[in-house]
Amino acid sequence: MEDNKYLRAKKKVEELKAFYIHLIVFILVNTMFIIINVLTYEEAGHWWFVYPLMGWGIGLAAHGLSVSSFGIFGPNWEDRKIKEYMDKDTSDD
Template identity: 65%
Template sequence: MENSEKYLRAKKKVQSLKAFYIHLIVYILVNSMLLVINLLSDSGNWWFIYPLVGWGIGLLIHGLSTFVFGKMGSDWEEKKIKQYMDKDR
């Protein structure tokens, strides 16, 4: 039973990493495209920076939740599950 719990936790972490890497790739591709459009349309006005920075903040938060806070997540989740289960008794 313990191995299946470890497997599920590991699978959840891998899915979280995969979601972050997909987010990062899309961020790079879309913002590269916006840069090219900006250069071709109006090179004097650097409007592509606004979505770059705004989306970058979201990506940073996603990265922090995946790499920094994600390492603490499984223990916290287990404690919360036990807490709610004890509360329902």
């Protein structure tokens, strides 16, 4: 039982770490895009950095929701779904 708790906690920490790395890369790359766009605005004629910022921002928000303990999946969603499918399975493999 303790092993299961440890493995679930470790998985959660790994998911959170991956989100933090994603967040840091998002900030660094989009800061670079903003700087490039500001420096080349005369040539570009518009603020194009908002497109990758918005698109990637949506992906980052989805990643954050998947890591958080609230939202559609919740803290024990995976365990509940596995139990549900096991209870429905009537085959004798």
